[in-house]
Amino acid sequence: MTPTRVLFVTASPDRGGAETVVVQLLTGVDRRRIAPVAVALAEGGFRDELGRTGVPVVDAGSLGRMRNVPRTLGIARRLAALITRERIALVHSHGTQAHIVGGLAARFARVPAIHHVHDLYAETRTGDAVLQYVALRIPATTIVAVSHSARARLLSSGVPWNRVRVVHNGVSLERTAPAITGVDGPVVVWCGRLQRWKGAHVFLDAARAIRNAHPKARFWIVGGTLFGKEPEYATELREQAARLGIADAVTFTGHVADARPYLASADVVVHCSIEPEPFGLVIAEALAEGRPVVAFDQGGPAEMIESGRSGRLVSPGNTDALAAAVSDLLARPDLAARIGEAALQRARHFGLDAMLRRIHVVYDEVLGVRLA
Numbered sequence: 001m002t003p004t005r006v007l008f009v010t011a012s013p014d015r016g017g018a019e020t021v022v023v024q025l026l027t028g029v030d031r032r033r034i035a036p037v038a039v040a041l042a043e044g045g046f047r048d049e050l051g052r053t054g055v056p057v058v059d060a061g062s063l064g065r066m067r068n069v070p071r072t073l074g075i076a077r078r079l080a081a082l083i084t085r086e087r088i089a090l091v092h093s094h095g096t097q098a099h100i101v102g103g104l105a106a107r108f109a110r111v112p113a114i115h116h117v118h119d120l121y122a123e124t125r126t127g128d129a130v131l132q133y134v135a136l137r138i139p140a141t142t143i144v145a146v147s148h149s150a151r152a153r154l155l156s157s158g159v160p161w162n163r164v165r166v167v168h169n170g171v172s173l174e175r176t177a178p179a180i181t182g183v184d185g186p187v188v189v190w191c192g193r194l195q196r197w198k199g200a201h202v203f204l205d206a207a208r209a210i211r212n213a214h215p216k217a218r219f220w221i222v223g224g225t226l227f228g229k230e231p232e233y234a235t236e237l238r239e240q241a242a243r244l245g246i247a248d249a250v251t252f253t254g255h256v257a258d259a260r261p262y263l264a265s266a267d268v269v270v271h272c273s274i275e276p277e278p279f280g281l282v283i284a285e286a287l288a289e290g291r292p293v294v295a296f297d298q299g300g301p302a303e304m305i306e307s308g309r310s311g312r313l314v315s316p317g318n319t320d321a322l323a324a325a326v327s328d329l330l331a332r333p334d335l336a337a338r339i340g341e342a343a344l345q346r347a348r349h350f351g352l353d354a355m356l357r358r359i360h361v362v363y364d365e366v367l368g369v370r371l372a
Helices: 017-028 045-051 069-085 096-109 127-136 148-156 200-213 233-243 260-265 281-288 299-304 319-331 333-350 352-367
Strands: 004-010 034-040 090-094 113-117 142-145 164-166 187-191 218-222 250-254 268-271 293-296 312-314
Touching: 004 017, 004 096, 004 352, 017 034, 017 045, 017 090, 017 281, 017 352, 034 045, 069 096, 090 096, 090 352, 096 113, 096 127, 142 148, 142 352, 148 164, 148 299, 164 352, 187 200, 187 260, 200 218, 200 233, 200 319, 218 260, 233 250, 260 281, 268 281, 268 319, 281 293, 281 299, 281 333, 293 299, 293 319, 312 319, 319 333, 333 352
Parallel strands: 004 034, 004 090, 090 113, 113 142, 142 164, 187 218, 187 268, 218 250, 268 293, 293 312
Antiparallel strands: none
């Protein structure tokens, strides 16, 4: 059987969570069934990374600003010609901007399209919400949502229930060696890109309270600025740590290519986005490292963590409850160890193999393949 050629469309210059999933799919799909091809619509490090996967990467031009409608349409038409020339049978677009172009190109070339939604669609009128509104009106045979929370937002935006499939993101279940060693005291880790909505400043507020209960506790903020967004935030966090009197206990790593070794080092991992997270790849990675996670009870994290068993969920925005839950786990290492063991079991639901199985089912549905 000749493998089906599938075009993966991305539009991000840098690698974040969604781009990590793209790389996992490109390198993990069954090559006996799927022959992946990639296109990056933005210049940057992620385009270079795609080239290192060994998957063919085609050039349709750089997208730039979406408000340039003639340019956007021109790239979509070039991509459509490429789809026809390369005999692409399916277009799989990742993210809003990628689907606006990839979905249009698929329509022009008359092939099916998958719109993979890695965000929670906005409930307010913002620039992102406008683009999301447009993307939902670009034809897609199927929409893939990374969580049931993301699916619920799509349904509230008017998408028919039978067009949406939930495919949780996947992570490797192989454990990694800790990056942090020789520390005299418990290690508490926050991981993510440095944007306000990700809540690193909330973590610092909680850290002060945690340190009152555990004076030897040390705190790591793992991540840096990506996509050129909010570059001033990193400086504000350092100033906040100094103002709170905990600068000597806080380490800022900046952007790291692989956060897993830092998660593997943690006694407790904290996730405290102030807006609901679509999925929470960091949480899945922490579970796979057998680390107890304390998170706000909303969005993807609320689906991933069984509170009291494989982690702890607290009321969204409640910094005192966040600090108390972390402090309790640090004070009760036997309980933390039991939760860590349960986390390892829970991680199986979010393994790479599980994600790949589900995405192949979606491909079979879209392509009309008879399932064995």
